[in-house]
Amino acid sequence: xxxxxxxxxxxxxxxxxITMIHQANAxxxxxxxxxxxxxxxxxxxxxxxxxxxxxxPDRDRFLLSKGHSVxxxxxxxxxxxxxxxxxxRTFSRAGSRLIGHPTNKVPGMEMCTGALGxxxxxxVGMALAAKRLDRPYRTYxxxxxxxxxxxxxxxAAMAGxxxxxxxxxxxIDRNGLQISGSTEDVMALENFPEKWRAFGWDxxxxxxxxxxxxxxxxxxxxxxGKPHCLICRTVKAKGLPMGENKKEWHHxxxxxxxxxxGLLALGVKGVDWA
Amino acid sequence: xxxxxxRMAFTSALLEAAKQDxxxxxxxxxxxxxxxxxxxxxxxxQQFVEIGIAEQNAIGVSAGLANAGLRPFVxxxxxxxxxxxxxxxxxxxxxxxxxxxVIGVSGGVSYGALGTSHHATQDIALMRAIPGLEVYLPADGxxxxxxxxxxxxxxxxxxxRMGRGAVPQVYQEEAEFVPGKANWLRQGKDxxxxxxxxxxxxxxxxxxxxxxxxxxxxxxxxxxxxPLDEESILQAALTGLVVTAEEHCVHGGLGSAVAxxxxxxxxxxxxxxxxxxxxxxxxxxxxxFNHYGLTGSxxxxxxxxxxxx
Numbered sequence: 001x002x003x004x005x006x007x008x009x010x011x012x013x014x015x016x017x018i019t020m021i022h023q024a025n026a027x028x029x030x031x032x033x034x035x036x037x038x039x040x041x042x043x044x045x046x047x048x049x050x051x052x053x054x055x056x057p058d059r060d061r062f063l064l065s066k067g068h069s070v071x072x073x074x075x076x077x078x079x080x081x082x083x084x085x086x087x088x089r090t091f092s093r094a095g096s097r098l099i100g101h102p103t104n105k106v107p108g109m110e111m112c113t114g115a116l117g118x119x120x121x122x123x124v125g126m127a128l129a130a131k132r133l134d135r136p137y138r139t140y141x142x143x144x145x146x147x148x149x150x151x152x153x154x155x156a157a158m159a160g161x162x163x164x165x166x167x168x169x170x171x172i173d174r175n176g177l178q179i180s181g182s183t184e185d186v187m188a189l190e191n192f193p194e195k196w197r198a199f200g201w202d203x204x205x206x207x208x209x210x211x212x213x214x215x216x217x218x219x220x221x222x223x224x225g226k227p228h229c230l231i232c233r234t235v236k237a238k239g240l241p242m243g244e245n246k247k248e249w250h251h252x253x254x255x256x257x258x259x260x261x262g263l264l265a266l267g268v269k270g271v272d273w274a
Numbered sequence: 275x276x277x278x279x280x281r282m283a284f285t286s287a288l289l290e291a292a293k294q295d296x297x298x299x300x301x302x303x304x305x306x307x308x309x310x311x312x313x314x315x316x317x318x319x320q321q322f323v324e325i326g327i328a329e330q331n332a333i334g335v336s337a338g339l340a341n342a343g344l345r346p347f348v349x350x351x352x353x354x355x356x357x358x359x360x361x362x363x364x365x366x367x368x369x370x371x372x373x374x375x376v377i378g379v380s381g382g383v384s385y386g387a388l389g390t391s392h393h394a395t396q397d398i399a400l401m402r403a404i405p406g407l408e409v410y411l412p413a414d415g416x417x418x419x420x421x422x423x424x425x426x427x428x429x430x431x432x433x434x435r436m437g438r439g440a441v442p443q444v445y446q447e448e449a450e451f452v453p454g455k456a457n458w459l460r461q462g463k464d465x466x467x468x469x470x471x472x473x474x475x476x477x478x479x480x481x482x483x484x485x486x487x488x489x490x491x492x493x494x495x496x497x498x499x500x501p502l503d504e505e506s507i508l509q510a511a512l513t514g515l516v517v518t519a520e521e522h523c524v525h526g527g528l529g530s531a532v533a534x535x536x537x538x539x540x541x542x543x544x545x546x547x548x549x550x551x552x553x554x555x556x557x558x559x560x561x562x563f564n565h566y567g568l569t570g571s572x573x574x575x576x577x578x579x580x581x582x583x
Contacts, residue, residue, distance in 0.1 A: 057342070057343060061341070061342075103369075104370055104371070110341055111337065111341065111366065111370045111372075112365055112366075112369045112370040113365070114365070115361050115365045117330075118334050118361075118362060118365060118366055120334075121330065121331045121333070121334025121335050121337075121338065121362070121366075122334045122335070122337050122338040122341070122366055123338060124331070124334070124335050124338060125334065125335035125336060125337060125338020125339040125340075125341070125342070125346075126338040126339075126341055126342050127338075128323065128335065128338070128339065129338065129339045129341075129342030129343070129344055130342065132320055132321075132344075133342065133343075133344075135342075139338075151330075152328075152330040152331055152334065152362075155325075155326075155328035155330060155331035156331050156334065156335075158326065158328070159325060159326070159328070159331055159335065162326075
């Protein structure tokens, strides 16, 4: 799939996200929109996971450590056929399996996540298992930038380098905002790339909305003894004009007019499941 | 009397099992010495994972190993695993239903004079409250070996707590272990003692002392704290007096669990023996047991006192 097609699909999935959150009257709009180009590149071009291979021992492993951004993840999984698109209507409804964080009751989701700072440790285990069992799969963990204050991430960062897990990718959705404000005001991260480098990781920065650049990165990265860290500079609530780069949109729910404005800005007519 | 450290029974049995199945892994946190995993690390380095002093990471890594089809036993001090990494056990292991066996060694007051930071006296309360997690306290090395056969074959997540020092033998080798089914070690009509872990031995001692004075008590080994064997608890209540003994805070442990069952189904006179809700007396584990009456004679006295009322 080429970059333009993936970018268009990412925008269609953004429409799914804002519709889902509007209908449920709940959700994490900002982070689900900022992560969608990354998720789309992974699922449309990088990961070998399909609805038919969810149990295959050699499937690539993906973990959404920033579990609150589950709406973006669900939009991608539904679009890829892991679950019926119509099921997105049940998001956050009583009794639904589509709740506000990933659970492995949903086909394609490896683990239950949502408590921040857990994903990279699990990813280290998955990647270490591949090394010890001599399996070819790779492991990808998507984290938030606010999440980086969790100490367990740095325990996992040490372990990833210690075991030379060059089959492991830590991807950070660096949209710069968390629920209370800028990451630099809440708990400063910078000089952020240097922190990861100091922990022994192969660090790259990229525009997290540049689909071609993301594809080039994932398809060219070679295993050279170090785990990989990709810092993706993104825009919180990307694609929703009234929400972009505003902390309030961490979990603000778009109203009907805002959904309409969002669809217009995304160049998307609507969704086929609502 | 033969004594044996349960942790050593565990590690030697785990090593033998792991030699037969390369999917069995041991994970630890700079605790290969205190767990007694040195032989395992040396003989099966490809199945051994050192995480350094990072308990949260150790549980998460183990969940990832399990997701990839391995069968990790993550082993370290019970005090740190049960509290510091409780969230990883709840979410990454139990909620996600990953086949991880969390092995808490030096549980209870095993670390003796090292003090409260190193005591695990809340772990039963915490681990029992996590849905989908089995909780076991082996009474001795023979039971540990029988339990290990189950743990190796089972796909379910579990927390297992064992002590540090050598404990007297309670069981013969090849003693039966059925998960979730408590063991009757003695039958008596006057009262029932329910113990877990090292306290099972002290309950048996109490029963002998009581028998010498004409009081016949039952002894039940509640090796499985979750899921709880309610049927056996209700059977114990037929004596009219149930006394529980545990190396754990009296809040939220074996006694609380038994009391919940009895309160709901068959209100029965009870004594809950354990560690009080206060800063603990300091000393070796036997000093602490003596201080709080968690000994054969201490338990027997409580039974006599309760029967007088």
